[in-house]
Amino acid sequence: MNILEVKDLCKTYIINKRQNNVLKNVNFSVSEGEMVAIMGPSGSGKSTLLYTVSGMDTLTAGEVKFCGKDIAKLSEKELAGLRLDEMGFIFQQMHMLKNLTVLDNIILPATQSEKANETRKETVQRGHELMRKLGIIDIADNDINEVSGGQLQRACICRSMINNPKMIFADEPTGALNRTSSDEVMAELAKLNSDGTTIMLVTHDVKVAARCTRVMYIVDGNIKGEYNLNRYENESQMRERERALNNWLMEMGW
Amino acid sequence: MALNDILSAPKRFLSIIFTYILCMTIVLVLVTTTNTLRSGELVNIFGLHESDVFLSIYSEDILSAVVSGEREKLEGTMTRLETELEEIGIEGEASIELFIKYNLKHGDNMFKSMTLIGLNTTTDMYIYNEGTAPQNPNEVAITQLVAEKLDAEIGDTIIVCQEHGEVEYLVTGYYQSMNNLGEGVRFHQDAPVDFSMLSGSLSFQFDYTDSPDEKTKEERFKKIEDLYGEENVMTAGEFAERSTGVGDAIDAIKYLTLGLVIIIIMLVTLLTERSFIAKEQGEIATLKAIGFNTSSVVAWHTLRFVIIGVVSSIIAVLISTPVTNLAITPVFKMMGAAYGVNYEVNLLEVAVIYPTILLVTTIISSVLTSLYTKTIKPSQASSIE
Ligand SMILES: Nc1ncnc2c1ncn2[C@@H]1O[C@H](COP(=O)(O)OP(=O)(O)O)[C@@H](O)[C@H]1O
Numbered sequence: 114m115n116i117l118e119v120k121d122l123c124k125t126y127i128i129n130k131r132q133n134n135v136l137k138n139v140n141f142s143v144s145e146g147e148m149v150a151i152m153g154p155s156g157s158g159k160s161t162l163l164y165t166v167s168g169m170d171t172l173t174a175g176e177v178k179f180c181g182k183d184i185a186k187l188s189e190k191e192l193a194g195l196r197l198d199e200m201g202f203i204f205q206q207m208h209m210l211k212n213l214t215v216l217d218n219i220i221l222p223a224t225q226s227e228k229a230n231e232t233r234k235e236t237v238q239r240g241h242e243l244m245r246k247l248g249i250i251d252i253a254d255n256d257i258n259e260v261s262g263g264q265l266q267r268a269c270i271c272r273s274m275i276n277n278p279k280m281i282f283a284d285e286p287t288g289a290l291n292r293t294s295s296d297e298v299m300a301e302l303a304k305l306n307s308d309g310t311t312i313m314l315v316t317h318d319v320k321v322a323a324r325c326t327r328v329m330y331i332v333d334g335n336i337k338g339e340y341n342l343n344r345y346e347n348e349s350q351m352r353e354r355e356r357a358l359n360n361w362l363m364e365m366g367w
Numbered sequence: 368m369a370l371n372d373i374l375s376a377p378k379r380f381l382s383i384i385f386t387y388i389l390c391m392t393i394v395l396v397l398v399t400t401t402n403t404l405r406s407g408e409l410v411n412i413f414g415l416h417e418s419d420v421f422l423s424i425y426s427e428d429i430l431s432a433v434v435s436g437e438r439e440k441l442e443g444t445m446t447r448l449e450t451e452l453e454e455i456g457i458e459g460e461a462s463i464e465l466f467i468k469y470n471l472k473h474g475d476n477m478f479k480s481m482t483l484i485g486l487n488t489t490t491d492m493y494i495y496n497e498g499t500a501p502q503n504p505n506e507v508a509i510t511q512l513v514a515e516k517l518d519a520e521i522g523d524t525i526i527v528c529q530e531h532g533e534v535e536y537l538v539t540g541y542y543q544s545m546n547n548l549g550e551g552v553r554f555h556q557d558a559p560v561d562f563s564m565l566s567g568s569l570s571f572q573f574d575y576t577d578s579p580d581e582k583t584k585e586e587r588f589k590k591i592e593d594l595y596g597e598e599n600v601m602t603a604g605e606f607a608e609r610s611t612g613v614g615d616a617i618d619a620i621k622y623l624t625l626g627l628v629i630i631i632i633m634l635v636t637l638l639t640e641r642s643f644i645a646k647e648q649g650e651i652a653t654l655k656a657i658g659f660n661t662s663s664v665v666a667w668h669t670l671r672f673v674i675i676g677v678v679s680s681i682i683a684v685l686i687s688t689p690v691t692n693l694a695i696t697p698v699f700k701m702m703g704a705a706y707g708v709n710y711e712v713n714l715l716e717v718a719v720i721y722p723t724i725l726l727v728t729t730i731i732s733s734v735l736t737s738l739y740t741k742t743i744k745p746s747q748a749s750s751i752e
């Protein structure tokens with residue numbers, strides 16, 4: 114079943130009376146359980162695509178259906194509710210509230226949501242569980258400025274997961290991390306995906322993209338090509354996958 | 368969450384808390400001052416006794432009696448007043464305060480001062496701040512200022528240069544009076560004072576003899592107003608207010624200040640919230656990205672101001688009384704209330720009504736300002752460092 118359907122999506126920014134057509138008639142769909150990577154040169158509209166399909170930004174034309182709902186027809190409040198309960202977000206440099214501990218930041222969306230209907234104790238328990246899973250349980254009570262970039266990014270993953278979303282959107286989630294942290298974070302995302310969460314992520318990193326099930330290459334606001342990979346199974350396949358993907362990307366003009 | 372913000376970064380909120388407390392305290396001080404000026408309390412510090420009714424009637428009769436020095440005529444007018452009120456079923460006693468100017472002497476010190484004698488009152492009806500009431504015709508109470516000027520104390524004998532020669536009086540107590548900027552001598556009711564020297568009087572005072580309850584007092588007051596006209600009949604508070612003549616002016620200042628304070632609070636709230644929004648744009652965008660809608664963001668930001676407002680109000684209410692003492696008591700002292708005033712603190716107004724007005728102002732302006740967060744797009748979450 115398709116969780117996300119995008120039809121003739123256009124996005125135009127107007128700056129100083131000059132139109133900037135960032136997305137031009139984009140069509141694609143994502144079915145449940147997929148892990149889609151979006152790649153492309155800088156400024157090609159990758160982030161914009163992510164924001165418009167997740168309801169964080171408005172669309173200029175076209176149609177985006179998330180779980181069958183036309184997001185253009187939803188109010189700001191309904192969109193916020195959808196993002197709260199059904200979507201998770203991870204950005205390259207994500208803000209957390211400085212005055213809260215890491216744990217409190219992670220469970221913040223849960224305290225706002227009416228989805229789970231649980232006590233604060235239960236929420237904290239779930240928060241701890243997620244943190245344990247991602248190996249950052251030690252920093253639960255730390256302040257935000259006391260933790261490293263890799264830990265923070267994993268905390269962001271925890272936060273994006275706290276309301277058990279159907280789909281996670283990630284914009285260069287490993288962009289600010291070193292190789293080791295990046296690999297660890299990607300491993301976690303892949304794990305989430307194999308547990309059933311659909312993921313769509315923007316990346317510049319071939320190693321990151323090689324863990325996905327599909328890669329979309331976008332140039333100048335158009336999808337120039339798609340590349341399907343088998344489900345990633347073990348580390349030994351990794352080199353081969355990367356090499357194949359690299360070749361394809363070269364063809365695309367990477 | 369909002370409380371957390373304040374506790375973890377109190378510095379950011381310090382200036383706004385300070386402004387709130389300052390504004391609120393100023394308003395509360397003025398509220399208490401006007402209330403005090405309007406209260407019967409003040410009659411005491413005019414050196415008078417607190418009567419049920421003050422009547423500015425028969426002033427021509429009084430004036431001519433004062434000029435001619437006819438004690439009988441004054442007493443006659445008082446009896447007439449009592450009879451008229453008795454006819455409408457109100458029993459009581461009329462009295463009046465009379466002024467005479469005399470030279471006072473003690474040792475080498477001598478100066479002319481206003482003196483006071485009550486007609487149909489007794490000296491024990493007044494309030495003395497130190498010592499006791501004059502018990503005999505040759506005893507007087509004086510004000511602090513007179514004591515200073517004469518260099519006399521309780522127990523000393525002072526000389527009053529009266530028409531028939533110098534007369535010695537024993538000082539038994541101090542009282543305070545805002546009449547004549549604090550200069551005054553109170554004679555015993557039977558003191559040998561020659562009424563031909565009278566230089567003035569206050570209006571008639573009237574006291575019920577049957578100590579009625581508040582409700583009856585109100586009904587009677589209405590009746591007396593009907594008889595003599597509203598503008599001539601005053602409560603102790605109204606009389607005090609009219610005597611200082613500043614009640615209305617201070618009232619006007621109070622409302623003006625309240626208006627200014629409301630504007631200041633709105634501006635300060637607006638500017639502070641705008642700077643918060645600017646500084647926290649990233650956090651706000653992130654919250655929106657992860658599914659907070661504008662109204663939860665507004666509620667979060669407004670709650671901060673509510674907490675600050677409540678805390679400031681509590682502090683302002685607590686410090687308003689000492690501040691009033693500090694700021695306003697010297698003014699009363701300058702006017703002659705050497706022993707200070709008992710402030711009339713209306714708890715309802717000071718602790719509830721005015722803080723609420725200012726709190727509502729804060730809430731409204733912070734809600735309106737934080738609505739500006741509507742323009743922050745969730746997608747800004749990643750583009751802002
Ligand atoms: N909020 C915005 N307002 C105006 N123009 C924007 C905005 N966001 C992005 N753009 C423009 O859209 C184009 C694509 O940006 P973006 O989607 O961030 O590219 P990418 O993520 O692929 O690097 C760029 O030319 C950028 O200048």
Ligand SMILES: [Mg+2]
Nearest residue numbers: 159160161284
């Ligand atoms: Mg981008």
